[in-house]
Amino acid sequence: MKIHEYQAKELFRKYDVPVPEGKVAFSKEEAQAVADELGGYPVVVKAQIHAGGRGKGGGVKLASSREDVGTLANQILGMTLVTHQTGPAGKEVKKILVEAGQKIAKELYLSMLVDRQSAKIVIMASQEGGMDIEEVAAKTPEKIIKVYVDPLCGIQAYHIRDLAFGLDMPSDAMKPFSGMVKQLYTLFAANDCSLVEINPLILTVDNQVLALDAKVDIDSNAMFRHKDLLAYRDLDEEDPQEVEASKYNLNYINLDGNVGNIVNGAGLAMATMDIIKNAGAKPANFMDVGGGATSEMVENALRIILMDQKVKAILINIFGGILRCDVFAEGVVQAAKKTGINIPVVVRMEGTNVDTGRKILAESGLNLTSAVDLKDAATKIAAAV
Amino acid sequence: MSIFVNKNTRVLVQGITGREGQFHTKQCVEYGTNIVAGVTPGKGGQKMDDIPVFNTVKSAVQSTGANASLIFVPPAFGADAIMEAADAGVDVIVAITEGIPVLDMVKVKNFLATKKCRLIGPNCPGIITPGECKIGIMPGKIHKGGGPVGVVSRSGTLTYEVVDQLTKQGLGQTTCIGIGGDPVNGTNFIDVLKAFQDDPETKGIVMVGEIGGNAEEEASEYIKKNLTKPVVGFIAGLTAPPGRRMGHAGAIISGSSGTGQAKIEAMKKNGIHVCENLGEIGEIAKRVF
Numbered sequence: 007m008k009i010h011e012y013q014a015k016e017l018f019r020k021y022d023v024p025v026p027e028g029k030v031a032f033s034k035e036e037a038q039a040v041a042d043e044l045g046g047y048p049v050v051v052k053a054q055i056h057a058g059g060r061g062k063g064g065g066v067k068l069a070s071s072r073e074d075v076g077t078l079a080n081q082i083l084g085m086t087l088v089t090h091q092t093g094p095a096g097k098e099v100k101k102i103l104v105e106a107g108q109k110i111a112k113e114l115y116l117s118m119l120v121d122r123q124s125a126k127i128v129i130m131a132s133q134e135g136g137m138d139i140e141e142v143a144a145k146t147p148e149k150i151i152k153v154y155v156d157p158l159c160g161i162q163a164y165h166i167r168d169l170a171f172g173l174d175m176p177s178d179a180m181k182p183f184s185g186m187v188k189q190l191y192t193l194f195a196a197n198d199c200s201l202v203e204i205n206p207l208i209l210t211v212d213n214q215v216l217a218l219d220a221k222v223d224i225d226s227n228a229m230f231r232h233k234d235l236l237a238y239r240d241l242d243e244e245d246p247q248e249v250e251a252s253k254y255n256l257n258y259i260n261l262d263g264n265v266g267n268i269v270n271g272a273g274l275a276m277a278t279m280d281i282i283k284n285a286g287a288k289p290a291n292f293m294d295v296g297g298g299a300t301s302e303m304v305e306n307a308l309r310i311i312l313m314d315q316k317v318k319a320i321l322i323n324i325f326g327g328i329l330r331c332d333v334f335a336e337g338v339v340q341a342a343k344k345t346g347i348n349i350p351v352v353v354r355m356e357g358t359n360v361d362t363g364r365k366i367l368a369e370s371g372l373n374l375t376s377a378v379d380l381k382d383a384a385t386k387i388a389a390a391v
Numbered sequence: 392m393s394i395f396v397n398k399n400t401r402v403l404v405q406g407i408t409g410r411e412g413q414f415h416t417k418q419c420v421e422y423g424t425n426i427v428a429g430v431t432p433g434k435g436g437q438k439m440d441d442i443p444v445f446n447t448v449k450s451a452v453q454s455t456g457a458n459a460s461l462i463f464v465p466p467a468f469g470a471d472a473i474m475e476a477a478d479a480g481v482d483v484i485v486a487i488t489e490g491i492p493v494l495d496m497v498k499v500k501n502f503l504a505t506k507k508c509r510l511i512g513p514n515c516p517g518i519i520t521p522g523e524c525k526i527g528i529m530p531g532k533i534h535k536g537g538g539p540v541g542v543v544s545r546s547g548t549l550t551y552e553v554v555d556q557l558t559k560q561g562l563g564q565t566t567c568i569g570i571g572g573d574p575v576n577g578t579n580f581i582d583v584l585k586a587f588q589d590d591p592e593t594k595g596i597v598m599v600g601e602i603g604g605n606a607e608e609e610a611s612e613y614i615k616k617n618l619t620k621p622v623v624g625f626i627a628g629l630t631a632p633p634g635r636r637m638g639h640a641g642a643i644i645s646g647s648s649g650t651g652q653a654k655i656e657a658m659k660k661n662g663i664h665v666c667e668n669l670g671e672i673g674e675i676a677k678r679v680f
Contacts, residue, residue, distance in 0.1 A: 053418045091634070120493050122574045122604045122641070140646040148430070157497045198492050207618035215402070228492035229639060230467055255637040261630075272572060272638025273546025273601055276628035277669045284668050294638040325548040325555070356555060357530065380552070380670035387584075 007224045008056045009238040012103045014202075014220035021193040023186055025217045028105030029098040030054065037079035042103040045311045047071060048107035051078040054100040054210075058221070059089030065099060068107065075104065092303055102243055108216060113206035114173055115139055116187070126154040127194065129187070131169045134346045135206035161191040178213040186215050197235065198228030247313050254306045256295055264287025264391050265313035266320040268304060270295050270329070278323045285384035287391050290317045301337020308345045319390035321383060325355020335363035339370045350375065350390040354383035393432035393520035393566045394541070394586040394593075395483055396459060400524050403428040403451045403481070405472045406463035407439050411487075415463065415528050416442065416605065420452075420525070422531040423523050427455040448479040461517065461526050461628035466490035469513055470499050477506045480663065484577070485526045486513035493640065496575040503577065510577025516547040516569040523572040527569070529554075539586040539594035539680060542567040543580060545601050545641070549627060553599055556673025562680060565593045567623035572639025574603070588618050596623045598673070602628035603642045603649040608657040615661035623676050624663040626654045 009017075012030040019025060027044055027357060030327035031037040041049050053065030058067050061306050065087045069075040088096035113135030121128040131151045134142045142149055153165045161287040175183050186207075194258045201223040208218045224235055241249055250289045251258035258270060261279075269275035271296045291311060295303045305323070311317055324334055338353060354377040355363050364376045377383035377391075406412040407429025418441065420426050428451040428632075431438050435446030446459065447616035458577015460476040462469070462485065462531070463608055469491035476484045491513050497566035503510055511518055522536030533551055535558040535666050542557070542564055546549040557564065565587070572579050580598060587593045607626065629651035631637050633644040644650050658665050664679050668674040 104439070120466065120497055120574065122606075123609075125497050125575050127497070156500045156501055157494065173486055195494065198494050200493060225464060225492050225494065226636075227490045228494065230541075231492075258639065259632070259635050261632065269548075271546065272642060273549030273599070273627050274543070274552055276631055276637050277549055277625075278406025279628065279630045281669060289630055292637055325551045337608070356552070360533075381668075384670065 007226050007229065007235075007239060007341070009222055009224065010054045010056065010101070010240065010368040011052065012054055012101070013238045014222040017193060017197065017218070017222060017250035018220055018357050021189045023180070023189045023193065023217060024215060025220065026105045026108055028103055029078065030298070031104050032101050033083070034076050034079040037104050038075050041072060041075045044104070044106045046106065047306045049075060050105045050107055051075060051082060052103040052105065053082050053085070053087055053204055054101045054103055054113070055087055055092070055099055057089050057091035057095045057097060057241070059091055060087060063089040086232060090185060090222055092107045097243070108208060108218065109211045110208045110262040110353050111211045112209040115205045115259055116207045116210065117201065117203040117205070118190060118196045118199070119201045121154065124154055127157055127191075129155065129165065129169060131173055133173055135208070139205065145268055150176065153226050155191070157195070161188060174283045176209070176213055179209055180243045182213070199223065200225045204275045213344060250313070251310050255305065256293065256303065256307055256310065258310060258313050258315065261291050262291055262316070263290040264272060264316050264318045265387055266290045266293075266314065266317040267323065268295060268307045268320065269309065270325060274323065274325060277321045278321065281380060281384045282387060285388035287376050287388050299336070301340055303345055304337050305355045308347060310349065312345060317349065319352070321387045322351065322381075323383060324355050325357060326360065331363030332366060335366040338374070339366060342370070342372050342374065347373070352377050352386045352390060354380065392440070392491050393523065395527055395568070396518055396524050397520055398425070398523040399626070400459050400483070400526070401425055401427045401455065401457045402459045402526055403430060403457035403497055404445065404450065404461045404463065405430045405448065405476065406478040407431055407442065407444060408434055408437070409463055410464040413439060419525050423524040424526060426483070427457050428584070439671060446635070448475045448481065449593065452479045454480065457481065459526060460485065462486040462488055470495035473499050473510060473513075474677065476501055477503055477508045481508055483511065483526075485515070485517045487515065487517060487528055488512070489514040492574070493500075493573070493575055496551040496573060500610050501573055504574060511568060512571040512576060514573045515571030515576070516550060518568045520566045521564050521648045529567070530599070531571070533558055534567065538565040538592040539563065540642050540676065541590065541596045542599070543583040543587070543596065544569050544599035545572050545639070546599060547628065549599060551667065553597060553625070553650055553672055555595070556672040560673040560677040562673070562676055565590060572601070572641050574641040580606050581613045584610060584613060584618060589619060593620065595676065597676055598624045600620055600624065600626045600654055601639065601642050602626070602631050602637065602644050602651050602654070603639070605648060607654040611657040621679050622663045623666060623672065623679055624658040625669060625672055626651045626658070626664045664680060
């Protein structure tokens with residue numbers, strides 16, 4: 007789960023990780039009230055959306071007066087911000103963070119994430135703060151310091167020394183930096199984060215360290231033990247169809263093609279998208295209804311896919327296995343009748359009682375085409391759009 | 392021959408009295424798996440069908456000599472269940488549970504480094520040696536025993552699809568293993584590839600990967616260096632957008648790493664027969680093996 011910068015900073019404050027003073031605002035008036043409270047200029051006005059690259063896209067500006075704050079708030083609130091992470095459609099800005107400006111001596115980079123390969127928590131740091139870290143990693147990997155923390159032992163002082171000396175941290179800043187990294191690690195572990203990233207982490211002219219930016223992702227699988235963090239979920243940032251799908255435990259991702267697809271199992275669902283593309287059409291979504299798949303799930307899946315006007319045909323690909331194909335076919339027929347589906351549907355089923363299943367589809371009187379195997383399904387779906 | 396499990400494997404089921412646990416235990420028994428015990432805390436002394444239920448894995452192992460465990464507990468208790476099995480001395484632990492938090496798995500993995508057991512999964516369909524032993528949720532009847540093909544995959548239903556095509560081509564399987572779709576898991580591709588290389592009955596291997604991480608790239612290099620047996624490879628998710636989690640927690644392209652293209656290139660470079668269209672994997676395997 008992604009959260010906003012202002013929420014991440016709220017979490018940082020809770021763990022004594024230093025951040026600039028500031029507050030979120032939803033209108034020009036609120037923004038100016040926050041600036042008044044901060045009591046000095048310049049202040050920074052930052053668009054709050056779930057995507058990086060906001061500065062380059064024009065979503066982060068410096069204000070030197072109360073009027074400036076008002077003008078910038080009007081400008082940024084409601085704008086559609088396009089960054090390399092939002093896609094070409096961009097995202098509408100509905101809230102801004104107003105923060106006190108800082109006297110920056112140096113910009114650094116710091117992040118924590120789970121390293122899949124070593125099964126450790128890796129902390130990465132670099133003196134190339136403010137830059138795109140992917141680019142730094144590709145061009146100058148030697149400029150990235152990595153330390154690996156064993157989750158059973160937790161962070162040790164030497165991990166922090168490795169980072170601090172690698173970053174050429176001035177001796178006066180050693181203590182604040184050490185405290186910050188320790189606290190961040192605690193935050194990371196206690197909140198089941200999958201990513202904590204500070205870019206830039208700044209060193210001020212008086213040798214303080216501060217998280218100028220904050221990005222926190224939480225492991226969706228761990229939400230059951232973080233009910234408090236659920237309040238941070240922002241449905242405005244999510245695709246409405248995806249929100250609807252999540253209510254029914256359907257794994258759904260909206261894409262920009264024209265062939266809707268419903269599949270049981272994530273791997274097979276990805277492979278089915280690839281098959282659609284190979285056949286010359288484009289997948290409109292990823293939809294995994296789970297290894298089992300009931301008729302109720304198929305009904306909801308169909309309904310959600312039909313919300314998408316771009317969809318011109320639907321491919322249902324189910325590997326029956328333990329689920330019987332006749333039972334499943336009944337479910338598809340019921341669901342198709344209930345949703346009043348009026349575009350071509352190709353159904354590819356495999357598994358137990360597949361012949362009875364195909365017979366049920368054929369005799370349903372609905373616009374349902376059976377496919378005998380994956381190749382056949384691909385040809386038929388490409389012909390349907 | 393087979394790898395990791397065979398007809399002598401004695402299996403206990405953790406979470407045997409739950410809905411999933413009961414259903415799949417019956418399916419395994421029907422297939423011929425030697426299920427000797429179940430574990431559900433608080434239900435010790437009861438029976439599920441004819442299978443004795445114990446409160447702890449330790450007591451189940453002591454009473455029945457179980458040497459493998461099949462885990463169906465909810466995600467919040469997944470890490471605990473795996474560690475309990477490992478501590479009780481179980482050799483092979485198969486965790487079906489989907490949705491265990493990754494920080495739990497990171498701890499489990501480091502804990503298991505001090506044990507001699509093998510973890511398969513989590514978030515996987517399990518392992519089957521056709522005709523001998525099924526420890527998992529895969530449909531038994533699509534498999535064909537006796538080899539010559541070994542199958543290893545990160546997926547569930549996608550593996551069934553592959554196995555079904557192999558069987559229809561007349562190619563039997565020695566052992567089929569789903570290593571799971573989570574970012575941090577137990578047994579990895581290389582562990583399985585090594586075992587298949589050492590298994591005389593396995594003549595060829597099908598490896599099914601997907602986007603996210605770089606396990607396929609590493610496995611490809613390992614294959615080139617260490618394997619003499621032919622490998623057919625497939626990668627799911629070439630059309631997946633970056634930054635989105637495609638159902639499996641581990642199936643996510645981060646920045647430039649984890650893309651399907653990079654994996655396919657690594658496979659080709661290292662002499663793996665890459666199948667680009669899933670509908671053809673059975674035919675390709677028939678041709679190569």
